[in-house]
Amino acid sequence: MKNARSCFAIVVAFVLLACLVLPITFYLINRPRIPNAPLPSPNAYDTVDQASQATTAIPLDFAETNDTDALIAFVNRNQTALKLIDQSLDQPCVVRVDYESGLDEILERAAYNRPATRLLIAKARLGALTGDDSAAAMDYAKVVLLNSKLTNGGVLVHVGGALACEAYGLEGLVETTPRLTSDERKPIQAMFNRAKRKAIDLDALVARESTLLKVHHGTIRGTIISSSLNTTSPFVQQTKQADDQNQQLYLDVQSALDLPPSS
Template sequence: MRKAGWNPIWKWLAIIAMIFLLAPLAIALLNGPGGSSGLYPSPNAYETISNASRSITRLPFDYDTSDDVEMLKEYVESNREALSEIDKALTQQSRVPLDYTVPLDELLNASGTVRLPMRLLIVQARVAELEENPGAAADVYAKMSVLSPKLATGGLLVHVMIASAYETMALEKLIELTPRLSAVEKKRVLSVLTTNARKPIDFDLVRERESDYCKHEHGTVRGSILLWSGSALVDQQVDRAIETDDELLRLRDEAIDLLGS
């Protein structure tokens, strides 16, 4: 007596159906998002800067172009507490506190909290320049150049891009001011740069965090598809960020060489 067997077509259909059923599970297991983005230092310079940002008063509209020294000085004086917090952040370790449960628009909005403290420093430096005090201005720009990359540590590409913009400005201004500095001022500013080593950003880790966030935001399967479909654009953005980081390292070396000459 013959035993009934499966029609070969049904066998293949069953196999294909099983593959489709198991594929999402396989993706979730093999390509799932990472867990915590790491341990956070305490105190955390990023949190200190965020707290300073919340206490800063309204920024003058023409803060970076105004020649009204008294108005700018008044603004700086009204934010002495925030400046004190910024100084504290310089001595602290830093890591961006990534919360993968926060929607992307909120995270992008929060990433801009470093802007107000940086702009406050720009005003402080501008006051010094308008008062013909290049040494004091250089001190502020040195501070900005050290603080900026710290505030991108452990963050996403958006944090890196914001930090890079302020670091670029700080180093370019520092290079511009150096010929006007006295030997004592050069030595003081040089000490700030050399005692705060600047390492290249690890963009492999940045990519990992971008991937983890996307998968947490959209789910592993959809997030993986979005990452795959947008990989070319992300690659372009990362390549530009790497070029910028290389240029920042070059600018920093140039500033150190000028200050040491």
């Protein structure tokens, strides 16, 4: 009888231990390893974030308005943000991804750098309206440099946003550069050359996106969801097409600025 009770107690203890250990084991197996990539310090991504937070409310028609007084007032209110943007242009950049934040928060956070770019575009618009094409071209060149930095790291939403902003700067340069004199082009050439544009590393981008899905859905479900995510996936291909289009615009600007093609 005692032996039966002892066996029963052992079985109960084993079941209780299994109930404790199995969930922990499953949690550890299902929890992916979060990349711990080193970030530069200072990081241009963080400086742009500060600049965007310092930027006051942006006029809805900032890129197309003809109201020079409103643009002058807007630019004057944002001198601190403009100084931070200039600082970021001299800093290395790796986009910070907080994998453990909620997906909605990551989407919202990805838009945080947009006010800084919009401020530069508004300033470029002001230059164009006042007949100062060299100032407008310089601001467009800064848009290109800034957003070429912001394609380094991040997931699809970060890279896609940066490519869209970069395209706006490149298109602005294509439009304004032909109106510049040879001397006016020199500082624009120097700023533009700093971009050192590179094609997006699609394999690395897919890997980061897959990690994000695994963190939010667990390794098992995340692996299933991300199994169809590769360099030929529709969203990744859209990113590649935008990157290719920007590269062609980049070459067009190089030609307009009388710069030799990148090696």
